[in-house]
Amino acid sequence: MNMVVHPQQVQMAHQYGCAAGKQGKFIEYKDGFWKNSYEEYKNKRDMSQLGPEAILKWAPQVGLDATKLKADGESDACKQRVEEDMQELGKFHVGGTPGFFINGKFIGGGIPEQAFHQIIDEKLKIAEASGVPGSSYYEKEIMGKGVHEFQSKKRAERPTQQ
Amino acid sequence: MSRSAVLAALVAVACTKPQAPGTTPTSNSSSPPPSGDLAARLERLEEFNKKHAEAIEFLQRVYDQQKQAADDQDANEPDPAAIFAVDITKPVAAGQAEGPTNALVTIVEAWDFG
Numbered sequence: 001m002n003m004v005v006h007p008q009q010v011q012m013a014h015q016y017g018c019a020a021g022k023q024g025k026f027i028e029y030k031d032g033f034w035k036n037s038y039e040e041y042k043n044k045r046d047m048s049q050l051g052p053e054a055i056l057k058w059a060p061q062v063g064l065d066a067t068k069l070k071a072d073g074e075s076d077a078c079k080q081r082v083e084e085d086m087q088e089l090g091k092f093h094v095g096g097t098p099g100f101f102i103n104g105k106f107i108g109g110g111i112p113e114q115a116f117h118q119i120i121d122e123k124l125k126i127a128e129a130s131g132v133p134g135s136s137y138y139e140k141e142i143m144g145k146g147v148h149e150f151q152s153k154k155r156a157e158r159p160t161q162q
Numbered sequence: 163m164s165r166s167a168v169l170a171a172l173v174a175v176a177c178t179k180p181q182a183p184g185t186t187p188t189s190n191s192s193s194p195p196p197s198g199d200l201a202a203r204l205e206r207l208e209e210f211n212k213k214h215a216e217a218i219e220f221l222q223r224v225y226d227q228q229k230q231a232a233d234d235q236d237a238n239e240p241d242p243a244a245i246f247a248v249d250i251t252k253p254v255a256a257g258q259a260e261g262p263t264n265a266l267v268t269i270v271e272a273w274d275f276g
Contacts, residue, residue, distance in 0.1 A: 001253050006276030013275040021257030033275060050275065084252055089272050092246050093238070099272035104245035120267055127266035134264035138250070142268070146247030154236040 002085035003097050011082070012052050012073065013037070018081040019072030025064055032062040093150040103127065104142045 002014045013033060020029030036058040041049040048054060052073065059066045072078055089099075092106065100107040100116075103123040107116070132140055197203070240246070248270045253259060 001248070001250070001258075001270060001272055003272035003274050004276075005274040010275035017258065017275075018256060024257055026256075026258045027260050038275070081252070081256055088249055088252075092248060093240070094272045097272050097274040101246055101248050101270040103267055104247060105242075106240045106244070106246055108240070120269075123267050134262075134266045137266055138268045142245060143247045143249065146245035148247050151241045151244045151246075152237050153239040153241045154233065 001089055002082045003089055003094060003099065004082060004086065005097055009047055009050050013050055013055065014082045015075075015078040016052065016055050016069060016073035018078035019069045019075075020059075020064055022072050023064055023068065025062065028062040029059070029064060032058055032064075036061075091149045103138075104146045 002017070004011055004014050017026060017029055017033075020026045033055065037049050037054050040054065041047065052070065056066045056070060059069050092101075094108075096108070098110060102116075102119050103126075105119060105123065107119070127134075127137055127141070130137070130141060198206075250259070250268070250270055254263075
């Protein structure tokens with residue numbers, strides 16, 4: 001989900017991500033951004049590489065319609081899409097990146113890959129044991145039984161363990 | 163231990179029955195010996211308490227500060243046992259997701275392009 005930590009540099013890049021989603025090519029866009037825009041920025045320390053003009057240069061290479069990308073990316077709808085993500089994450093006090101929720105378990109910051117795999121495996125075992133099909137698991141077990149706002153370590157009441 | 167609790171303990175010691183003649187005193191090495199009349203003993207105990215009051219207050223302040231810092235940290239730290247129900251309906255509908263829709267494990271990533 002969009003968590004814009006550097007709005008001056010990448011707000012539009014996030015909105016263009018929304019626009020790419022409208023073309024069914026969000027993953028292509030995301031990969032393209034890291035490979036092209038971010039790499040160029042990293043090598044040249046040039047902030048403009050993260051902006052719309054640079055994005056529109058490589059966008060066709062990953063199958064995006066650049067004209068549509070620009071129009072959608074600058075629309076209020078995509079601006080709102082990014083804000084919605086940030087509002088949702090804000091409910092859980094997410095204020096930085098990277099941050100992950102693995103079947104609802106929060107992981108703040110980077111952790112070793114092995115630890116990441118371990119959590120996924122644990123969650124998979126729980127999900128398999130539940131007998132709930134994957135198509136409804138998140139809705140039923142996470143949305144249905146989890147907490148819908150931040151809950152601190154200090155708070156005594158615990159939700160049902162997954 | 164609070165200052166008042168220390169004082170109460172010391173007063174309790176001062177009010178104990180005087181040692182019977184011929185018996186061996188069993189006083190604590192850090193406490194004043196129980197001799198003299200009650201007023202004199204109380205005065206000594208008050209002096210004893212006064213002497214250590216600063217140290218006790220200092221320890222109390224350090225304890226309070228450290229407890230407050232630990233409480234603040236716990237208040238800001240997500241409950242590791244909690245299952246956080248992040249609504250992913252809109253990003254999924256907007257095509258900002260990857261992988262099969264029937265996956266048993268869903269990873270929600272908060273990411274930034276910067």
